[in-house]
Amino acid sequence: MSRTEAAIGATTRSRLGDEIVSRINQLGAISETGEHLARIFLSPEHRIAADLILSWMRDAGMAAHLDAIGNVSGRYEGDRPGLPCLMLGSHYDTVRDAGKWDGPLGVITAIACVADLNRRGMRPPFAIEVIGFADEEGVRFASTLLGSRAIAGTFDESVLNVRDASGLTMREAMVQFGLDPEQIGAAARARRELHAYVELHIEQGPVLEQQNLPVGVVTAISGATRLAANLSGMAGHAGTVPMALRRDALAGAAECIVAVEQFCKADSAGLVGTVGVITAMPGATNVIPGRVSFTLDIRAPDDPHRKHAVAEIVQRIEAIAKRRELSLQIDVTHENRTVPCAPWLKAQVAEAVAAEGYGVFELPSGAGHDGMAMIDIADVAMLFVRCRGGVSHNPAEHVEAADADAGARVMLRFIENFRPRS
Structure with a gap:
């Protein structure tokens, strides 16, 4: 990278935190009620959020679409079309009475990183795909990781017959949402299409705050x-x-x-x-x-x-x-099962953390994440971002803009220097 490119990169990176916080707030306003945040799988609010995220993906230079399960999917081609991808993302559904950051931070940060590359006209020697998984929390149909299981090809079709609290089956809810339940299999991806899956997420615990660090390298999903x-x-x-x-x-x-x-x-x-x-x-x-x-x-x-x-x-x-x-x-x-983060990926995340000037601190994730499904088709890694007080699944959930920026800068550096496994 030339000095000019580095200078441009430093300038654009400094804006990432503010941009991410602004979009977190926009997405956080999309809720069943004004009293508390609830954006449940296949609800009208879920569709509004999906359309907004798709528009951000397209603005970032990605080709974007809603897949067969309701995942929002954006693709940024590499230096030539059709290359295997580095997949980034998280989920965009919430629990009831939720915080704004759990899930969306990973999706929005990944979009911001791609937008930064696009502004600079950079095309890596691999494609980048950003996925906003439709249902990680499992609130509506009591089955978690539905979006990532569809991508991994491990979706259990018996869930289609499960009813929500109002008596509606998942099959019926999908049709109302504008999806065809018979096409869920079309969302599945093959291992050869992915180099890796990497997710940025709030820690959901107090350890990084205790360590006075904005980011941490995840060792495993417990x-x-x-x-x-x-x-x-x-x-x-x-x-x-x-x-x-x-x-x-x-x-x-x-x-x-x-x-x-x-x-x-x-x-x-x-x-x-x-x-x-x-x-x-x-x-x-x-x-x-x-x-x-x-x-x-x-x-x-x-x-x-x-x-x-x-x-x-x-x-x-x-x-x-x-x-x-x-x-x-x-x-x-x-x-x-426990999902270990791949050592070769974890090492590259740690390199990016150190290169941004932060101490490299490793910690496990006690909470479940979409990587637990994605491990079936790709090696996985995670980067944690500090959240205030370690509070999550709660309206008090909060990430400082400076920490959001730190996470984005680490992720961007990781992408720029990513070396696929040979």
């Missing part, structure tokens, strides 16, 4: 095991059953929850455990709870470690139940 536990004891009158004779299911559940916390806290290899839902029955102030159900979510950056931890936690819960004379049923309800 696998997750979810379990449903049910403890049964004996309901009884709160005033007449002596403490020593009680079989209190809620007290037993409380001990189990503390045991999970203690076990995970003692682990130094990234294990996390969460009890997110607990229900006590019969649920009266003056009745000893006879039955309690609770959920468990266990995550770790590698599968053997997670599976060992799950087995150990289950053993501890079984021991507590036995000692307290409670019957126990515990079932696995969900299991996702």
Whole structure:
């Protein structure tokens, strides 16, 4: 790159943060209601957002279209047409009562980077594709990664018959959106078409803020095991059953929850455990709870470690139940494998971070991402951007403009220096 090109690049890069924040705000205004942000898969607001993103892609010099599942897809050709692509992106759906940054930051940053290349007339020796995945969150049809699974060719067509809260099937919702459910297979891509998939995303946690760093290099997307536990004891009158004779299911559940916390806290290899839902029955102030159900979510950056931890936690819960004379049923309800970031890609992301003057800090992603589906057709990598307080899936979710700019500059440098695997 010449000095003139470098100078132009520095000037345009300095504007990326402000441009990204402006577009985040525009997209964040597209919501079911004005009270909270909700942009759910295949909703009218989802379509408005898709059309807006498509217009930004075209303005950036990309050929853009809506694919068979509702992903927004833009392609910037390389120095000759038809080359395999470096795929960048994230998702543009949200949870309910969401923040503005989770997902859209990755899509908008990728578009901004391509626009910068286009302004400078730069065509790399590979194509660049930007994907805004239609449904990562899984809010409407209780099945996550629908957009990326369609791209990866692993979409489960049984989901088409699942009904949303209003009774509408996904098949019917797709037709209303203007899509043909029979054409979902057309969205699938072959491994030979991609060099890699790389996603920029907010961290959704407090580690980068703790490290005082704007960006971080992701090592792996942690696998997750979810379990449903049910403890049964004996309901009884709160005033007449002596403490020593009680079989209190809620007290037993409380001990189990503390045991999970203690076990995970003692682990130094990234294990996390969460009890997110607990229900006590019969649920009266003056009745000893006879039955309690609770959920468990266990995550770790590698599968053997997670599976060992799950087995150990289950053993501890079984021991507590036995000692307290409670019957126990515990079932696995969900299991996702760990997705490691490819070392050759991770190294290039780290080079870009260092070249922009930041310390290279590696960390796992405890949250799920579209890379968990994309790994089936491409090597994956991720770049995290610091979010204030580590808050996500919440209206308080926030990224400073300077951090958005830092993430964009790292991503742009990564693209400019990207070396496909030979």
